[in-house]
Amino acid sequence: xxxxxxxxxxxxxxxxxxxxxxxxxxxxxxxxxxxxxxxxxxxxxxxxxxxxxxxxxxxxxxxxxxxxxxxxxxxxxxxxxxxxxxxxxxxxxxxxxxxxxxxxxxxxxxxxxxxxxxxxxxxxxxxxxxxxxxxxxxxxxxxx
Numbered sequence: 001x002x003x004x005x006x007x008x009x010x011x012x013x014x015x016x017x018x019x020x021x022x023x024x025x026x027x028x029x030x031x032x033x034x035x036x037x038x039x040x041x042x043x044x045x046x047x048x049x050x051x052x053x054x055x056x057x058x059x060x061x062x063x064x065x066x067x068x069x070x071x072x073x074x075x076x077x078x079x080x081x082x083x084x085x086x087x088x089x090x091x092x093x094x095x096x097x098x099x100x101x102x103x104x105x106x107x108x109x110x111x112x113x114x115x116x117x118x119x120x121x122x123x124x125x126x127x128x129x130x131x132x133x134x135x136x137x138x139x140x141x142x143x144x
Contacts, residue, residue, distance in 0.1 A: 003027060004064045006054040008073075009123075009133035010046025011141045019046040020140025022133040023054030032057070033132075037140035044072045046137065048103045055110040063115045069123030069130055077118050082108070 005026040012019040019041035025032045034057055038046070047070035055064065068074055076082045082104060085091065090098045098104065110116070121130050 002063045004058065004062045005067065006051075006064055007067045007121075007127075007129040007133050008047070008050035008054055009069060009130060009137045010043055010048070010050050011134065011137035012041060012043040012046055013138075013141045016040055016042050018141045018144035019043065020137040020142070020144070021046040021050035021053065022136035022140065023050045023057070024129050024133055025054060025057060026129075033136065035136045035140050037144045039144045042099075044070070045100050045103065046141075047073050048100055048107070050133070050137070052103055052106050052110065055107075055114055055116065058114060061113050061115075063117075065117050065119060067119045067121050067127075067130065069121050069134075071120065074118045074120040076104075077107075077116075078120075 007024045010019065010021045018039060020035065020037035022033065022035040034053055051066055051068060051073055085098045090101050092098055121127050123130065
């Protein structure tokens with residue numbers, strides 16, 4: 001299926017602390033919002049969880065445009081860091097352990113199902129879907 005758009009965001013109260021994530025899936029004028037959270041987590045983990053949960057919610061292979069305000073997530077994919085980490089046994093260029101390996105591995109497995117393009121959006125700006133994701137992610141963090 002072509003034309004799937006997923007907006008994602010993650011939030012954390014404290015870092016680490018209580019966290020929340022949200023993904024809004026859009027297709028031909030239809031929307032579905034999914035969200036959740038964790039009691040003890042990090043902002044980056046919530047940003048990455050939002051992308052993974054959004055892609056995992058698709059039940060057939062799709063061409064997907066992901067929109068995120070997370071430089072951590074977008075740059076890791078678009079700059080090739082993710083594939084370098086994988087090739088280097090989940091070590092960074094300075095030989096440190098990559099954080100959130102379980103989620104990065106999940107994302108790679110989702111890439112085997114879906115064709116995904118990442119787009120960086122400016123956070124807390126005039127992007128309605130990003131703002132809605134942010135609001136819901138922060139609400140989920142407060143629920144934890």
